[in-house]
Amino acid sequence: MEDQKYRKSPRLLNEFEQIVAAVDKHKGINGPFFKEVWPALRDTGKFFDISAQESALFALILASSGEEPVSAGVIAKRINCNYIQFLKYMESFENLEKKGLIRPYSGNDTFESPSRNFNPIYVIPMDVITAVREGRKYRYEDCESPVTAKDRALKALKERETCNARQPVNSPGTASRSSTPDLLNNLDQIKQLVEKHGLGPEFFNSAKEDLDAVCGVLKVTPVQAALFALLLEKSGAPEACLSGIAQALHCGKIQALRYSGDLEALELKHLIVAFDTEDDNIFSSRPSFLKKRQSQDSCTYIVPRDVFLALEAGREYHYAIYRGLSPEEFFTAADRILSAFSKRELSSKQFLSEIKYLFSGNPDIMFVQKIKSCNFSFTLDMALLYFCASLVEDNNETLRFSHIRFLFGRRNSQEAKRSFMNGKNDLFTSELIEHVCDNGLADTDEYRLTNKARDSFLEDLDLKENKNIKGNNIIHSGSIAEKQLYYPPKVSVQIDELGRLLQEEHFSAIVKRLRESNMKTGFACLFSGSPGTGKTETAYQIARATGRDIFFVDISETKSMWFGESEKKIKSLFTRYNGMVKQAKLAPILLFNEADAILGKRQEIGAERRGPAQTENTIQNILLQEIENLDGGILIATTNMADNFDAAFERRFLYKIKFEKPDLEAKTAIWKNILSQQEDNEMDLSVLAGRFDFSGGQIENVARKATVASLIRGKALSSADITALCEEEQPGRETHHIGFV
Structure with missing residues (x-):
């Protein structure tokens, strides 16, 4: 009602x-x-x-x-x-x-x-x-x-306690409650009295009860309590500086300098945070603590949000200890601070204060040392920190701009996004961030740390053991199904020898010996032959048997329609692969499938084809150089037209295996293996193998058609049916469809 x-x-x-x-x-x-x-x-x-x-x-x-x-x-x-x-x-x-x-x-x-x-x-x-x-x-x-703002903040504080396992601290949410429930009234009264009397005897007599209450909770001196009350009211405002304190105390700036030690004591207790006035717009330039130590004369003070929460509850404030962290603990703390900022649990200046404490307390961390030697904007500093923390904490190798948009704000996000998509900011020009390549194509909205960034900024971390290779074009060895392949005797010997070489116990010893002898340590292999002879499948089975992942590249897709882009894609492709070799426990196999598109003979550059021919020749030159510099890596290229190869490419491939159509014995074995459920007992597979000069791929096509037809008919096919399917598969013959009109 x-x-x-x-x-x-x-x-x-x-x-x-x-x-x-x-x-x-x-x-x-x-x-x-x-x-x-x-x-x-x-x-x-x-x-x-x-x-x-x-x-x-x-x-x-x-x-x-x-x-x-x-x-x-x-x-x-x-x-x-x-x-x-x-x-x-x-x-x-x-x-x-x-x-x-x-x-x-x-x-x-x-x-x-x-x-x-x-x-x-x-x-x-x-x-x-x-x-x-x-x-x-x-x-x-x-x-x-x-979840209320206070609950979120307290939750963040509790999480931050684990940043330093050697020195656990209490969260403001768990500290004992003060016996003075109206601490804010005490501070307000102190502020009013100090503005009226200054820091003279009359003030201390009038404010004794309030000062005792505040000093008992915050564990500060009466003078520090008075200064803190002034800064609490003006926190973050331009007056929250030494000049503003002097004005409030009715004294000159020189006289106010006598309280510098008290201000430093409040800083050490993390009750206030000092920032240089040039950091007022902290995201437009680099904060001073990343460049040089600021002078106290130019400082503006703020009271951290966590302190406000403690005061509201009448509790003593305990701060998380960021000093003396290990590299792993450093990035754990960084990840939590960045996460809190992205969720708006920290204001801009609060975020900066947390980063300041984290960096100043851990000067020996490699990231801190390296970032101070750079001259990036603060937002790019933090973007790089986000990339590193995501990799270390979450094993997240690739990020999109949406993950770091919160660092740039609504006004600047579109411009920042364009700089990442175009690769035109300091992180790209310094070769610390790169676009992710998928099948040789750059994804302009997906980024990763370069190998250079890992080696430099994460030098004090061992990422080799706990980082798995990720990407849409990564084929993990454990996902490859075993498949029986048949080769002529000569090809079989070559493949067996290559498989033994790539077994890790042999491969690592060979690479070590070659390196000691100042010889090239990369292995480039060329699989050539007509379609269907098992080139690609052989690469898969070698990877499965040796436990090596495959970085699969359809090389024809790297030939971009935009002039100059193909060369960049080839370079970034090898940059990524070289990074994989250094990170992975076993060097993966770089598989160039259908590499005819760029392994052919270089072209004469005429007036009519100057642009296309020059681009293709440039790609080939880059590829030749990258194969030459392959350090401890494994490249397998497959091609259907080995006769059209440039002579320079032939010299780069240490192992060259020519796949031929299987001989009669091999074809009979293949027919027997894949048609065991289809042919009738009277079928002479050797006759079938002799009559049709098929590759293994063509035989598999016939088997797949036979499987479809048998499922439709509900029974195995006869010898005549199998023969008809073979005639269909054989080019140049009139086809007769089985089971279809």
Whole structure:
């Protein structure tokens, strides 16, 4: 019945309007305000099952934003309270969020955050606004309760405790609660008294009780408590600096320098974070801690969000220890900080403070040393950190731009995306990031660390043992089915010898011996022969038998229609493969299938074909050079036209195996193996093998057709049926279809 009281009535909206008008009239949520609009607060609170204070805050958000997001700072100004006083209302905001009446704003413009360090932004869901307009209750009990900002932050803090297993710390969520429940009021009183009296005897006498409460919780001196109260109110604002402190204390800047040691003590406790003023727009340039140590004169101070949460709960603040981490622990911490920032659990300056602590506490980590020697923008520094952390933590070798979009913000994301797609930013020009190649084709929206980046920035990590080769064109040896192949005696001997060479116990010893003798350690093999003779399948079976994965490349697909792109693809293809050789426990096989497209004789460059011929010749020259420089790698190229090979290519292939059509004995064995379920008992397979000069692939085609026909007919085919299928397969003969009209 309560629901019907408001339905199709403006009463609910009128009462919210009365509440807002009373707030503006009395300049805040105070005694006179509650007295004037208590009936409206009571009715709206009962209607939505919220407190009178929560009803007032909801009315203000509704009036200030409508369907648009509004920051808590805007509400604070409207109720005429300072920053410290406003923190007392955060629990009410969280309750409204839990009931689904408001939700955190999740826009992706990361860098348009307010200057204040702890200023959540809220928006009222459209279905809530509709319910208010229609005068009906908003039912949220069937929805999952959202995780509040505080819950997310506390969860992140708890996760961060594991960053240093040797020095575990307590999370603010688990610290013992202070006996002083109104710590924020103490800090507010200290701020007002210090601004009135400065740091003189009168201040310390007047603020003794409040100073004792704050010092007991935060474990700081009275002077440090006073400075902290000043910075808490001005956190992140331009006045939160030494000059601003001097002004608040009614003294000169030189006199204020006497408190430098107290400010440093607050920094060591991580209660404040100092940033150079040039870092105000932290993502437009490199922060100073990655270039040089800033002077205290130019510092602006912020209070980390975690400290605010601890103060709101009246707890002592404990910070996660990032100092002295191992390389693995360093990237674990980095991954968690980046993840929290991507989920908007950290503001821009909070994120920067966490990265600052992480980097300054671990100067011996190779990534930290190398990144300081670079001259990238901070966003590219963090993008590179994200690539490294994803590889180390999640074994994620490839990333898309969508994974790192949060680092660039809405305004700059499109320009940044183009720079990644075109390969035109400092990470690409420094050869630290590359496009992923699939069958020789570059995927311009998928990226990976180059081998150079791994060797340089991850030098203090052993990635060889725990990194598996990934990609759509990777064929893992364990996924290759065993298949019986038949060869003429000469070919069989060559293949057996190659298979023994590629067994790891032989291959590693041979590579070592060749390297000691200053000889080339790469092995290039050429499989030539007419179609269907088993070239590609032989490469597969060698890979299966030796436990080596295959990096499969359809080389004809690398010949791009755009001039100059094919050469880049060939180079990036070998760059990726060389990286695989260094990472994998067993060197994979680089399989160039149907390589006729680029292994033919180089062309004369005439006026009419200057462009195409020059491009193809350039590709061939690059390929010749890469095969020559193959270091500990294995290349197998298959071709149907070995007679058309350029002589320079012939010299590059150490093993050359010419696949011929099987002899009578081999063909008989093949027929027997694949037609064992089809032919009748009277079928003479040797006659069939002698009559039709088929390759193994052609024999398999006949067998597949026979299988289809037998399934349709419901019985095995006769000798005549098999013979008819062979005649179909033989080129130049008139075909007679079996079982089809």
